[in-house]
Amino acid sequence: MNTTIEQAETRASEEQPHVVVRRFSAWTRATHALLAAAVFGLVLTGMPLRYPDAFWAKFLLLIWQGAEGAAVLHRVFACGFFLAAAMHVSGVIAAWMTGRFRFRSILEPDSIMLRPQDLRNIVANLKYLRGKGPRPEFGRFTYWEKFDYIAEIWGLLVIGLSGLVMWFPMKAASFLPGWIVNAALIFHAYEGLLAMGFLFSIHFFNTHLRPDVFPVDPVIFSGNIPLEEVRERYPGWYERLSEKGVGFVPGRRDPSGFAMFVSVAYLSVGLLTLTFVMMDAVMEAWKYLSYAF
Amino acid sequence: MKRRLLLGTSALTIATLWVLWVPVSFAARAQSSSTPVPVPTSAEASSQCLVCHGNPAIIASTGEARPALYVQLATIQHSVHSDFTCVTCHSSLTASMHAKRDAARESCATCHKAEAALLVQGQHGDADAVPKLTCVTCHGNHAILAPSTPEFRTVMTEECRSCHAEMSQNFVSGNPFGMETHLGRTDVAACWDCHTAHLVLPVVDPRSPVNPTNILTTCRKCHVNAPPNFADIEIHVASSPVPRDPRLRAVTLYMLLMLIGTFAFFGWHTVLQIRHEAEQRRKRQRPGSIGGVT
Secondary structure, three states: OOEOHHHHHHHHHHHOOOEEEEOOOHHHHHHHHHHHHHHHHHHHHHHHHHOOOOHHHHHHHHHOOHHHHHHHHHHHHHHHHHHHHHHHHHHHHHHHHOOOOOHHHHHOOOOOOOOHHHHHHHHHHHHHHOOOOOOOOOOOOOHHHHHHHHHHHHHHHHHHHHHHHHHOHHHHHHHOOOHHHHHHHHHHHHHHHHHHHHHHHHHHHHHHOOOOOOOOOOHHHHOEEEHHHHHHHOHHHHHHHHHHOOOEEEOOOOOOHHHHHHHHHHHHHHHHHHHHHHHHHHHHHHHHHHHHO | OHHHHHHHHHHHHHHHHHHHHHHHHHHHHHHHHOOOOOOOOHHHHHHHHHHHHOOHHHHHOOOOOOHHHOOOHHHHHHOOOOOOOHHHHOHHHOOOOOOOOOOHHHHHHHHOHHHHHHHHHOHHHOOOOOOOOOHHHHHOOOOOOOOOOHHHHHHHHHHHHHHOHHHHHHHHHHOHHHHHHHOOOOOOOOHHHHHOOOOOOOOOOOOOOOOOOOHHHHHOOOOOOOOHHHHHOOOOOOEOOOEOOHHHHHHHHHHHHHHHHHHHHHHHHHHHHHHHHHHHHHHHHHHHHHHOOO
């Protein structure tokens, strides 16, 4: 099935206008879809508890039939969140069992795990963005994309474990000291704010709302990325793909109308929620500042 | 054949009459066994009082504003004591009309003996306290709510808060329990479920349910199998606004640093990135648009 760039480009010019590279498998995209849905549900049911006196919290609680409803739905969405994590882990194991993934490859340049090169890339890219040097030769994942992934794992551990401690406080207290349950609330409250703020601003703008792909990066729906974009954005990956001559397929670039509708709805709800929550977060920050000085 | 039909019909009739008679007899028995509440020509007596006290103008009638003089019929009708007359509680009014002390505060104990006795043994029953706490301080006077209603739990939580403001705030911000109570959830523990309602004792008193030696027993009233560590969970996290407990303070400061650090770096980074990308796009489009020919 794999073809060289030349073959793919010839075929593309005959059949379809673009040559694309496989970036995300169907399983990965399904995981992202479930994760996105779960995160939105968790934010919209959890934030009214974080800022119970905000006007938008009262509106959301009306939708969820009060604090009881929000509490139940929050746990339902949490299960979706854990399921997404389980999907990812089982996907990796399945890929390893079928030989499509080797654990050794996480040390290679196109791995999503952090490498020493990423630290050099951060420095080089910050110079480049201010017009003071060349663009670093990014591999398959840039360091900010890797951060999205690693922050997700870290976030799942912090918010998932602290959530479980509060969900089952009796089980937790049977082998943990009591103050850990109090600490869990603090971890959960701030990690929730951090995760929501990061996803709805940094991730949205870095990945979906940037001028080149506004309003949504179609790669998360099609799984395919146009060849010219790989060449431009991930030159290191492009080189290695060319050497191997694999992974190029002619294909469609634009996401379907339905996908666009779903993404625009997600992005709008996300940005609106972010605006409202941030108003209260700023007031909270003001409280901290007036305490500190 | 005919005899069987007659026998069957009469048996059915007797059974039907017996079934119909059972609830009637029970109702009659229940009515006769209940102690007669003193109900002196109720509606008439109360409506006489309300001729003056139901008029809002009475508030200013003595020259100074006394809002308590005004009593709305609707308020009383909402109360669990809606079948009382005014003088059921304001009992001394019958002896001397408009006596200075109308005995209303003491009259609760006429029926609620046990609660009144417990109250005076605890801190809330301190006779020297100014103002002295009585039943009506917490329960109100004309709109008494039934303890079984969700509304009672919401209103009484507010009553506790009106004096114990800091403790209430620490309860609300310190644990999911308190948050949900604050949001109107009524099926979780409220103040008096742990602290007791009438016999309110200082924490150092060994009889207090929140005395360190009794806390686990108190938790186990609902959390039947609670492990010993469960009692160490702080229910009111003292904060100002960062928690005062050094361990919780460390956790809070760590999370705040994470929050500020992540947003500071990636906020700056994202702005740089978007600006750069927009610039690149402008550069790419300009030659074409100026030339006008493609």
